[in-house]
Amino acid sequence: MTGSLVRLEDVCVDYGGVRALDMASFEIRPGEIVGVVGESGSGKTTALKAMMGLAPVASGEVFFDGEKITRLRSAARRRVWRDMQMVFQDPSASLSPHQSLGASIAEPMIAHGEARSAALDRSRKLLDLVGLDRDMADRRPDALSGGQRQRVAIARALALSPRLIVADEPMSALDVSVKAQIAGLFSDLRTRLGSAFLIVSHDLALISNIADRIIVMKDGRIVEEGPAADVIGSPTQPYTRRLRAACLDPQAVVRERFGEAETQP
Amino acid sequence: MTALLSLRDLTIDAGAGPLVHGVRLELSPGKVLGLVGESGSGKSLTVMSVPGLLPQGCRIAAGEILLDGRNLADMPDRDLGRIRGREIGVVFQDPFTSLNPVRRVGSLIEESLRRHSGLGAAAARRRAIEALDQVGLPDPEAKARAYPHQMSGGQRQRALIALALANGPRLLIADEPTTALDATVQVEILDVLRRSVERVDGAVLFVTHDLGAAAYLCDEIAVMRGGKILEHGSTRDIITNPTHPYTLELLACSPRLPALRAAGDGL
Numbered sequence: 001m002t003g004s005l006v007r008l009e010d011v012c013v014d015y016g017g018v019r020a021l022d023m024a025s026f027e028i029r030p031g032e033i034v035g036v037v038g039e040s041g042s043g044k045t046t047a048l049k050a051m052m053g054l055a056p057v058a059s060g061e062v063f064f065d066g067e068k069i070t071r072l073r074s075a076a077r078r079r080v081w082r083d084m085q086m087v088f089q090d091p092s093a094s095l096s097p098h099q100s101l102g103a104s105i106a107e108p109m110i111a112h113g114e115a116r117s118a119a120l121d122r123s124r125k126l127l128d129l130v131g132l133d134r135d136m137a138d139r140r141p142d143a144l145s146g147g148q149r150q151r152v153a154i155a156r157a158l159a160l161s162p163r164l165i166v167a168d169e170p171m172s173a174l175d176v177s178v179k180a181q182i183a184g185l186f187s188d189l190r191t192r193l194g195s196a197f198l199i200v201s202h203d204l205a206l207i208s209n210i211a212d213r214i215i216v217m218k219d220g221r222i223v224e225e226g227p228a229a230d231v232i233g234s235p236t237q238p239y240t241r242r243l244r245a246a247c248l249d250p251q252a253v254v255r256e257r258f259g260e261a262e263t264q265p
Numbered sequence: 266m267t268a269l270l271s272l273r274d275l276t277i278d279a280g281a282g283p284l285v286h287g288v289r290l291e292l293s294p295g296k297v298l299g300l301v302g303e304s305g306s307g308k309s310l311t312v313m314s315v316p317g318l319l320p321q322g323c324r325i326a327a328g329e330i331l332l333d334g335r336n337l338a339d340m341p342d343r344d345l346g347r348i349r350g351r352e353i354g355v356v357f358q359d360p361f362t363s364l365n366p367v368r369r370v371g372s373l374i375e376e377s378l379r380r381h382s383g384l385g386a387a388a389a390r391r392r393a394i395e396a397l398d399q400v401g402l403p404d405p406e407a408k409a410r411a412y413p414h415q416m417s418g419g420q421r422q423r424a425l426i427a428l429a430l431a432n433g434p435r436l437l438i439a440d441e442p443t444t445a446l447d448a449t450v451q452v453e454i455l456d457v458l459r460r461s462v463e464r465v466d467g468a469v470l471f472v473t474h475d476l477g478a479a480a481y482l483c484d485e486i487a488v489m490r491g492g493k494i495l496e497h498g499s500t501r502d503i504i505t506n507p508t509h510p511y512t513l514e515l516l517a518c519s520p521r522l523p524a525l526r527a528a529g530d531g532l
Contacts, residue, residue: 039447175303176474180518202448205520233526246448247520248477254504
């Protein structure tokens with residue numbers, strides 16, 4: 001098949017004799033936002049790790065841009081990682097408290113041979129791109145809010161202009177109002193940069209707002225996959241419907257508990 | 266109707282100025298009140314001051330906490346300890362840290378029953394199993410013999426609710442009890458809380474950052490930010506006709522899924 005940026009074919013991962021990922025097949029096309037949704041133990045993070053070469057793949061293959069990358073090591077793996085950058089749940093983990101934000105963002109560029117001054121200059125532009133003030137380059141991470149930290153972590157992930165950003169629960173440690181802002185940032189970055197995003201989340205509602213396609217996982221398997229509007233609007237699997245029902249939209253909940261009445265638009 | 270719990274101008278201080286400013290709240294018997302806010306809003310401090318469980322360094326600087334007319338705010342800790350456990354049950358966010366990891370779940374509940382309700386060993390054992398059964402744990406006899414690490418997150422939270430409710434408290438304080446849980450498990454636990462309240466006819470103070478969870482469980486909602494209550498009303502009013510801009514903001518970023526399409530609709 002052509003046109004896919006990343007493709008997993010029947011990938012299985014075992015941890016200590018337990019099958020954590022069972023015959024997972026999916027693809028990510030260039031410029032697409034794919035959401036992987038599931039609860040704890042569903043295998044969503046394992047699928048992400050298998051894709052990144054960070055989990056022991058027992059069988060199956062992972063392709064990046066048509067190239068088989070399932071078992072790449074050292075230099076070849078690092079070359080692929082340049083194009084697949086990660087964002088984690090806890091943004092503090094990827095920022096050194098002893099470094100200025102500009103230096104943190106510039107680090108991967110310098111490691112890949114960019115001149116220091118050019119890298120620091122680009123880190124200011126990246127701060128701007130993720131909605132922060134350029135002057136924050138000179139600050140250290142300690143005074144930042146959770147949402148600001150996650151923006152910096154995203155700027156750092158963007159430093160090498162990757163073709164895919166892989167984000168593992170990037171919104172789940174954040175306050176309610178900040179979650180939506182970070183989700184909006186992913187959507188905005190896709191439009192402006194044309195990068196693809198794979199976002200792993202337990203939050204179906206949040207993902208449904210930004211993803212083109214949604215993959216639903218349970219017990220190590222993909223149970224449903226398709227365009228976001230279809231998976232959300234007309235789920236075929238009972239588990240997807242249960243996940244839907246577990247999203248507590250306050251207004252829908254109140255309508256259900258107290259009847260329709262004079263709900264404002 | 267006389268309030269079971271009244272917070273009167275409650276102010277909590279941690280040295281560098283108040284973290285909770287002059288909070289006034291009334292909770293009637295049988296009611297579930299949701300305290301909703303984001304991190305730093307003061308919602309947890311407000312409710313944890315009631316059973317005297319403020320974190321180190323925080324203290325009640327002013328105001329009264331009246332439980333049935335008795336002021337808990339100036340009660341010696343020894344007396345408060347008797348009320349806690351018997352009249353007030355507490356459920357925390359992470360049951361793993363609040364259930365002793367080296368104690369069997371049943372023995373924790375039995376100990377609480379013997380201490381607070383004066384039950385004998387056999388009666389306490391029977392009542393502990395009954396309590397585990399009432400929160401919907403399958404095979405409660407086996408669960409009573411289990412250690413916390415042998416249970417799933419949802420099961421541990423059920424066990425903690427059983428422990429908090431064992432002595433039939435009149436007030437249950439639940440601080441983000443479903444935040445660490447998967448979404449489908451969260452709804453199950455909210456259902457357990459709702460049924461428990463109906464059964465014991467106690468009042469509940471439910472702390473959450475999740476307006477949807479509060480809408481699902483509570484009769485009334487108070488929205489907090491910056492240590493103050495911005496708005497307080499019936500769940501229906503707060504969700505359908507909020508008056509404070511911050512409540513509107515919270516509502517705007519609550520999960521919203523498009524409606525289910527009827528079969529055969531669309532593409």
